[in-house]
Amino acid sequence: MERINIFIIDSGVNINHSAFKNDDLKGFSYSTTGISNNFEDEYGHGTAVYGIIRKVKDIANITNIKINSIEKGIEENILFDLLDYISTNFHPDIINLSCGLNICENLNKFNQICNKLTNKGTIIVSAFDNAGAISYPAAFNNVIGVTTGHFCNNVNEFEYIEDSIVNIAAKGSIQRLAWIKPEYILLGGNSFACAHVTVQIAKYLAEG
Numbered sequence: 001m002e003r004i005n006i007f008i009i010d011s012g013v014n015i016n017h018s019a020f021k022n023d024d025l026k027g028f029s030y031s032t033t034g035i036s037n038n039f040e041d042e043y044g045h046g047t048a049v050y051g052i053i054r055k056v057k058d059i060a061n062i063t064n065i066k067i068n069s070i071e072k073g074i075e076e077n078i079l080f081d082l083l084d085y086i087s088t089n090f091h092p093d094i095i096n097l098s099c100g101l102n103i104c105e106n107l108n109k110f111n112q113i114c115n116k117l118t119n120k121g122t123i124i125v126s127a128f129d130n131a132g133a134i135s136y137p138a139a140f141n142n143v144i145g146v147t148t149g150h151f152c153n154n155v156n157e158f159e160y161i162e163d164s165i166v167n168i169a170a171k172g173s174i175q176r177l178a179w180i181k182p183e184y185i186l187l188g189g190n191s192f193a194c195a196h197v198t199v200q201i202a203k204y205l206a207e208g
Contacts, residue, residue: 004060004202007092008053009082010046010099012039012066014180017047023054027064030082039066044179045191046070049098051178052155052195056202063092076104083113087120093205096198097126098191100135111140118142123201127194128166139165144201146194148172155196170196 008027015025027039041047050064065086067078079101086092095117104110114124114137126138128147138145149159149169159169172193179185 004056004094004205005090005092006053006056006060006062006094006096006198006202007065007086007090008046008049008062008096008098009065009067009079010041010049010096011043011070012041012046013050013064014041014044014047014178015039017051017178017180017183019051019178019183020054023057025064026062027066029066029068030078030085031068032078039064041066041180043070044185045098047179048177048185048187049096049191049195052192053096053198053202056199056206059206060202063090070099074099074101076101076106076110080106080109080113083117087113087116087122091120092122094198094201095122095124096195097124097137098194100126100129100138102129102133102135104136107136110136111142114140114142125194125198125201127190130189130191134165144168144197146170146197147190148188148193152193156200158197158200168197169193170200 029036124143128138129135137143145167147166152171170193174188
């Protein structure tokens with residue numbers, strides 16, 4: 001079986017987490033100063049997302065891409081450049097973006113970059129804003145936009161939403177997540193619903 005390639009764009013991963021000690025952790029960081037091999041998470045969010053997606057590590061190659069200072073908000077130019085860099089140099093099956101932009105000055109450029117990836121066969125999965133605001137790239141037609149499903153109490157439960165900019169809902173309620181300090185935290189949000197959808201897509205792809 002051919003392995004699924006998953007790219008997680010977030011805050012990196014806690015490489016010293018006890019749950020990951022046997023994982024083959026791979027990744028890099030991307031910033032205005034260039035690319036670095038240091039993808040250590042200093043925030044916690046990326047660690048939580050990886051902690052969910054690692055459930056498919058037996059069928060997937062997972063690359064953690066750290067955007068520096070993501071906790072202060074993503075700079076759109078950094079995100080654009082990173083996605084373009086990925087499109088030019090890699091061929092991921094899935095990109096998990098448990099984050100996004102509420103305000104984007106160049107939506108056309110953003111949409112074109114996402115199109116460039118999806119035309120090459122990459123599935124982009126992105127979380128909507130927790131407060132209900134329109135966010136990008138989740139709202140694009142070429143991206144699977146994810147929110148929290150109020151009836152999704154299990155990680156294997158999903159709701160498909162027709163005729164909406166939101167495509168699918170998943171478990172985003174309070175759940176136990178890997179973190180930095182402490183090692184685990186109880187937290188909820190669309191970010192984690194997004195990661196559960198990525199897991200399910202990876203399983204579907206692996207099954208053909």
